[in-house]
Amino acid sequence: MRHIISLLLENEPGALCRVAGLFSARGYNIESLSVAPTEDPTVSRMTLVTSGSDAIIEQITKQLNKLVDVVRLLDLTEGSHVDREMMLIKLKAAGPQREEIKRLSDIFRGRVLDVTNTSYIIELTGAADKLDAFIEALDKTSILEVVRSGSLAVGRGEKSLRL
Amino acid sequence: MEKLSGAEILIQFLKDEGVEYIFGYPGGAVLHIYDELYKQNYLKHILVRHEQGATHMADGYARVTGKPGVVLVTSGPGATNAVTGIATAHMDSIPMVVITGQVPTNAIGSDAFQEVDCVGITRPCVKHNFLVKDVTELAATMKKAFFVATSGRPGPVVVDIPKDVTRPDLRIPYQYPAKVSMRSYNPVTRGHAGQIRKALDLILSAKRPMFYTGGGVILDNASEALRELTRLLGYPITNTLMGLGAYPGTDKQFVGMLGMHGTYEANMAMHECDVLIAIGARFDDRVVGDVKKFCPEAKIVHIDIDPSSIAKTVKVHVPIVGPVGSVLRDMIAMLKEGDRRPDADALEAWWKRINEWRSMDCLKYEWSDDRIKPQYVVEKLYQVTGGDAYVTSDVGQHQMWAAQFYPFDKPRRWVNSGGLGTMGFGLPAALGVQFAHPDATVACVTGEGSIVMCIQELSTAKQYDLPVKIINLNNRYLGMVRQWQEFMYEKRESHSYLDSLPDFARLTESFGHVGMTIEKPSDVEGALKEAFALKDRLVFLDFITDPTENVFPMMMSGRGHNEMLLSELCKNRELA
Numbered sequence: 001m002r003h004i005i006s007l008l009l010e011n012e013p014g015a016l017c018r019v020a021g022l023f024s025a026r027g028y029n030i031e032s033l034s035v036a037p038t039e040d041p042t043v044s045r046m047t048l049v050t051s052g053s054d055a056i057i058e059q060i061t062k063q064l065n066k067l068v069d070v071v072r073l074l075d076l077t078e079g080s081h082v083d084r085e086m087m088l089i090k091l092k093a094a095g096p097q098r099e100e101i102k103r104l105s106d107i108f109r110g111r112v113l114d115v116t117n118t119s120y121i122i123e124l125t126g127a128a129d130k131l132d133a134f135i136e137a138l139d140k141t142s143i144l145e146v147v148r149s150g151s152l153a154v155g156r157g158e159k160s161l162r163l
Numbered sequence: 164m165e166k167l168s169g170a171e172i173l174i175q176f177l178k179d180e181g182v183e184y185i186f187g188y189p190g191g192a193v194l195h196i197y198d199e200l201y202k203q204n205y206l207k208h209i210l211v212r213h214e215q216g217a218t219h220m221a222d223g224y225a226r227v228t229g230k231p232g233v234v235l236v237t238s239g240p241g242a243t244n245a246v247t248g249i250a251t252a253h254m255d256s257i258p259m260v261v262i263t264g265q266v267p268t269n270a271i272g273s274d275a276f277q278e279v280d281c282v283g284i285t286r287p288c289v290k291h292n293f294l295v296k297d298v299t300e301l302a303a304t305m306k307k308a309f310f311v312a313t314s315g316r317p318g319p320v321v322v323d324i325p326k327d328v329t330r331p332d333l334r335i336p337y338q339y340p341a342k343v344s345m346r347s348y349n350p351v352t353r354g355h356a357g358q359i360r361k362a363l364d365l366i367l368s369a370k371r372p373m374f375y376t377g378g379g380v381i382l383d384n385a386s387e388a389l390r391e392l393t394r395l396l397g398y399p400i401t402n403t404l405m406g407l408g409a410y411p412g413t414d415k416q417f418v419g420m421l422g423m424h425g426t427y428e429a430n431m432a433m434h435e436c437d438v439l440i441a442i443g444a445r446f447d448d449r450v451v452g453d454v455k456k457f458c459p460e461a462k463i464v465h466i467d468i469d470p471s472s473i474a475k476t477v478k479v480h481v482p483i484v485g486p487v488g489s490v491l492r493d494m495i496a497m498l499k500e501g502d503r504r505p506d507a508d509a510l511e512a513w514w515k516r517i518n519e520w521r522s523m524d525c526l527k528y529e530w531s532d533d534r535i536k537p538q539y540v541v542e543k544l545y546q547v548t549g550g551d552a553y554v555t556s557d558v559g560q561h562q563m564w565a566a567q568f569y570p571f572d573k574p575r576r577w578v579n580s581g582g583l584g585t586m587g588f589g590l591p592a593a594l595g596v597q598f599a600h601p602d603a604t605v606a607c608v609t610g611e612g613s614i615v616m617c618i619q620e621l622s623t624a625k626q627y628d629l630p631v632k633i634i635n636l637n638n639r640y641l642g643m644v645r646q647w648q649e650f651m652y653e654k655r656e657s658h659s660y661l662d663s664l665p666d667f668a669r670l671t672e673s674f675g676h677v678g679m680t681i682e683k684p685s686d687v688e689g690a691l692k693e694a695f696a697l698k699d700r701l702v703f704l705d706f707i708t709d710p711t712e713n714v715f716p717m718m719m720s721g722r723g724h725n726e727m728l729l730s731e732l733c734k735n736r737e738l739a
Binding site: 010013014017018021025055058059062063065066068069070071163 | 282283286287290291294311345346347348469470471473474475
């Protein structure tokens with residue numbers, strides 16, 4: 001099953017490597033991983049999407065907690081949460097395609113960020129499957145580049161993952 | 164406040180931390196530190212002959228004292244040579260602080276002379292590591308390193324120090340950081356009382372109970388508590404390879420080691436028990452065999468300080484996260500407060516069954532008048548040393564025979580690389596033990612394959628007059644490899660024969676020690692007595708042993724505890 005794990009990490013050099021290295025050393029999957037500093041410059045927030053059986057997910061959370069640089073950890077999948085991903089997609093857009101792509105982008109609530117005579121860059125935000133669906137709806141030959149952020153997620157309600 | 168350089172801070176810190184020995188080897192990146200070592204006489208620096216030797220010596224020292232071993236090596240090859248010893252300590256949870264030199268901060272990343280990414284290379288085989296980028300961080304980082312290495316589940320910590328951080332002209336005020344707190348690192352200090360009660364209820368309801376305990380009991384100095392609980396309950400107990408000595412090896416409740424080369428009675432009792440009490444043990448594959456066949460009838464209690472050890476491979480029914488010593492003491496108190504006692508009738512029947520298994524005498528071996536049996540050497544070693552020596556070993560058949568035939572009655576007496584299985588560990592570890600206990604009897608049981616992997620440390624032994632005794636079980640084979648090839652590869656002995664061996668006695672003599680070669684069974688006891696009578700000399704005893712001997716019983720990989728391969732002597736017995 002797909003799990004979204006949120007981590008607060010010490011903002012130390014090498015902290016990211018410790019997490020990534022753990023996954024490769026123990027053979028766990030990483031679907032996506034995104035990390036950036038928070039309002040507190042001493043900690044980074046990481047959102048990690050992984051998958052595995054319950055036993056494997058249990059080991060993943062325990063092994064992550066064991067890392068000295070991990071300050072807090074929460075498996076967001078255990079509760080209700082909001083999950084968003086951002087995509088920047090560059091598309092060939094010339095002739096009759098232009099209207100079609102614009103219309104599709106509007107349906108998915110995308111924003112056109114850059115326009116040339118022959119291309120569009122579209123920004124799209126949503127759950128990962130919405131981004132998948134947009135790509136699916138496009139003519140594959142029109143896709144020039146796909147850049148995705150990986151999931152960002154936060155638990156619903158006032159309860160928070162913080163120091 | 165007096166201002167100190169980075170090198171002075173490091174030395175002063177180590178003194179303040181109570182460090183006595185540093186095992187090391189100098190080189191460019193650590194010369195500022197070595198210059199400060201020269202100017203003082205409190206810290207004893209032990210000059211090794213190879214950085215791997217330094218790590219194993221520090222490791223041996225740590226295993227018998229419980230104090231962290233300290234290593235100092237230079238950058239580049241100094242650090243990479245230390246990696247095997249760091250990984251060895253990591254697998255066995257041994258507290259160690261390894262200080263590595265690094266090229267100056269402004270040269271990092273430039274492929275400078277003797278530069279490696281030490282923090283990167285060691286990251287997967289340490290408990291934690293640090294790169295000190297500024298001298299103002301040095302003292303606090305060192306304190307964190309010792310704290311992390313020795314607390315919770317212990318382990319090695321590497322501190323990588325660029326050369327400019329220790330330079331003599333950059334001076335700052337120093338104060339020993341007596342306290343340390345790390346918001347991201349808080350090891351558990353007590354077990355959950357509710358879980359302990361639940362575990363005790365299950366333990367008391369057992370009809371066929373079994374204690375299975377590992378190195379964690381020794382690391383937490385919990386042997387006394389373990390002995391008290393085991394005796395109060397009257398249950399059988401087995402120890403892992405790492406846990407030998409936690410419970411007296413000669414006690415009647417002890418059924419021997421378990422696992423791949425465990426005793427018949429220990430493994431059979433594992434297979435048939437209905438409640439398994441696992442303490443400070445990690446369900447290693449060499450212990451468990453096939454997970455699907457493991458303790459099929461048992462409900463399992465698991466006490467461990469490391470939450471990630473629990474349910475890693477085997478599902479447990481009552482997990483308790485906490486230091487084993489405190490958990491066991493809490494459990495003993497609860498047991499004494501309550502009225503409930505074990506089911507005496509069930510226990511009597513269970514012991515009857517165990518004693519039947521025991522009567523097979525699964526370790527017995529065939530005697531020979533003309534070939535020295537390796538088991539016989541270890542038995543005689545036990546007798547000659549009164550069962551009270553510190554014994555280190557390398558890795559292979561000799562390691563298993565030492566574990567099987569030298570029962571340890573005290574913790575921290577048996578020193579071996581159980582997790583990583585590092586050949587070359589035994590000799591330097593024995594030297595580390597001798598530093599810790601200068602007057603103790605220290606024996607290194609080894610083989611002709613392992614011993615040459617760190618043989619250069621004979622020179623260190625000479626420099627510091629360390630009278631260890633090396634028991635070389637020389638069968639001219641990588642014996643365990645040959646055994647597997649015999650059983651699993653139709654006797655195709657691919658590269659397991661060691662040709663062109665040195666004359667070990669003369670080799671040892673060339674290092675300034677005493678060397679003996681023993682070829683006849685009738686000479687074994689006399690040679691051992693003679694060697695151990697030489698209290699102030701290192702003696703290398705090269706026993707030319709039977710090359711065909713195998714280690715039994717053997718639980719082949721993928722098998723269950725009830726599917727052991729037995730020696731010919733025992734097979735007949737089993738049929739009868």
